[in-house]
Amino acid sequence: MSDIVLATDGSSYSLAAAKFITQGLLTEGAKVHVLHVSPVLPAHVTRFVDKASIDGWYAEEAARVLDPTTQVLRDAGVPFESHALVGFAPQQIVEYAKKINARMIVMGAQGRGMLMDAVIGSVAGRVLSLSACPVLLVKSPA
Structure with a gap:
């Protein structure tokens, strides 16, 4: 129980979270x-696009998001593995952490602030409410 889940969307905030981890957050032997x-593609898209094209899009999207984040960890010599899932992000993040x-x-x-998050919601806020393990939010951009 020493591994850390780093949820990333490819933003500068996610890169800041990756950099924060490299500053001693990881315990020995952990990764x-x-x-x-x-997100799951809507039916009006998947109905007209073949599975291979959809799978290709998911793979490209995952690489676009994961590569910069994993590069931060790689450069710092931090052990990691990367995973790409499809679904409702807060639920998938929490379920993976539990797994x-x-x-x-x-x-x-x-x-963005409480009002905007109340109106449109936030992945971070939902993860906070669903997670049984601690959640560390890094606010400063990279």
Whole structure:
């Protein structure tokens, strides 16, 4: 129970969270599970596009998001593995953390403010409310 889940959306806030982890957050023998969750494509898209094209899009999207984040960890010599999932991001992040018995979830937070988050919601806020393990939000951009 010493591994950390780093949820990333490819933003500067996610890169800041990755950099924060490299500054001594990881315990010896632990690794970072870098996780990106793509949304499920709507039926009006999937109905007219073949599975291979959809799978290709998911793979490209995951690489676009995961590569910069994992590069931060690689450059710092931090052990990691990366994972790409599809679904509702808060639920997938929390379920993955539970599955690996993570010590914590780390993620960047844009910090739009309570009113905007109340109106449109936030992944970070939902992860906070759903997670049984600690959640560390890194607000400053990279």
